[in-house]
Amino acid sequence: MAALCRGAARLTLPICQIRQGLYRGYSAGSSFQYILVERKGQSQNVGFIQLNRPKALNALCDGLINELNQALDSFESDPQVGAIVITGSEKAFAAGADIKEMQNRTFQDCYGGSFLAHWNRVSSARKPVIAAVNGFALGGGCELAMMCDIIYAGEKAQFGQPEILLGTIPGAGGTQRLTRAVGKSLAMEMVLTGDRISAQEAKQAGLVSKIYPADKVVEEAISCGEKIARNSKLIVSMAKESVNGAFELSLAEGNKLEKRLFYSTFATEDRKEGMTAFVEKRKANFTDQ
Incomplete structure (x- = not known):
């Protein structure tokens, strides 16, 4: 070959x-x-x-x-x-x-x-x-x-x-x-x-x-x-992990993983910045934190 x-x-x-x-x-x-x-x-x-x-x-x-x-x-x-x-x-x-x-x-x-x-x-x-x-x-x-x-x-x-x-x-x-x-x-x-x-x-x-x-x-x-x-590298990694979970876990376990990762985004500065930027009608400035 x-x-x-x-x-x-x-x-x-x-x-x-x-x-x-x-x-x-x-x-x-x-x-x-x-x-x-x-x-x-x-x-x-x-x-x-x-x-x-x-x-x-x-x-x-x-x-x-x-x-x-x-x-x-x-x-x-x-x-x-x-x-x-x-x-x-x-x-x-x-x-x-x-x-x-x-x-x-x-x-x-x-x-x-x-x-x-x-x-x-x-x-x-x-x-x-x-x-x-x-x-x-x-x-x-x-x-x-x-x-x-x-x-x-x-x-x-x-x-x-x-x-x-x-x-x-x-x-x-x-x-x-x-x-x-x-x-x-x-x-x-x-x-x-x-x-x-x-x-x-x-x-x-x-x-x-x-x-x-x-x-x-x-x-x-x-x-x-x-x-x-251009998105938050931290949040992108979480999103990737969640999607990959769909191939490894049952639907119930996958949904639990998604929820845990979703909740985790609320511990980041980038989640706060993203939502604040949306409310203020401006472009988000993510810092990967």
């Missing part, structure tokens, strides 16, 4: 560029081999991560995932960043996991070493993560997109879990998140046949929220990130 992680250009930034905002949170000399990272938006408040293994159609090797996790950690600790966008290229968001890295693994390797456990970092991010998907989002690529909170797709994007064709099954949440997103029947069909669905089918099934021309997807995802980042 893809080649091993090697041969991608190494990107190292001088400290002056780090201070201007690229790779904020990293020490001088930080470098990435498989991703490009910067801050986007008019206020530089959207973290931007681009998968960068073009010859391998952005296949997800262990090195790429480790770098992705490092970038997420940096953006999570950056008080200026209110949302994060993950994208690939127009040809491929990510065409799957790097099969050559998996080919010779044994059961003992996988079970004893908790193989793929660190692939779930995106799903645990406290800040909202938006996937801007063009081209192939297959296997691990589809799973990575589904770990994000919002998926925007290009008109020619394709989603699928083709692991069955390789004699295995999804291992990074594919059978679980896909079923929750599109329902049992379509998820079962995709997982058991390996068939792909188009961006239009994905939107109709509820997997993606919006479709744009390929050259507009990233721009629109960043715009969405900017809109989110």
Whole structure:
């Protein structure tokens, strides 16, 4: 499905560029081999991560995932960043996991070493993560997109879990998140046949929220990130936690979680500022407190 992680250009930034905002949170000399990272938006408040293994159609090797996790950690600790966008290229968001890295693994390797456990970092991010998907989002690529909170797709994007064709099954949440997103029947069909669905089918099934021309997807995802980042980062995290609770809890327990988080907003300065600004007919000035 893809080649091993090697041969991608190494990107190292001088400290002056780090201070201007690229790779904020990293020490001088930080470098990435498989991703490009910067801050986007008019206020530089959207973290931007681009998968960068073009010859391998952005296949997800262990090195790429480790770098992705490092970038997420940096953006999570950056008080200026209110949302994060993950994208690939127009040809491929990510065409799957790097099969050559998996080919010779044994059961003992996988079970004893908790193989793929660190692939779930995106799903645990406290800040909202938006996937801007063009081209192939297959296997691990589809799973990575589904770990994000919002998926925007290009008109020619394709989603699928083709692991069955390789004699295995999804291992990074594919059978679980896909079923929750599109329902049992379509998820079962995709997982058991390996068939792909188009961006239009994905939107109709509820997997993606919006479709744009390929050259507009990233721009629109960043715009969405900017809109989110203008709100209180503290309250946004609470809202995200509450929505995610709907997938983990019963309706009764989910409503209890929502109420607790709702009550918690009344302990924040931003709730007070937001309601006061509304009453005074002015724009709220959130301080994330």
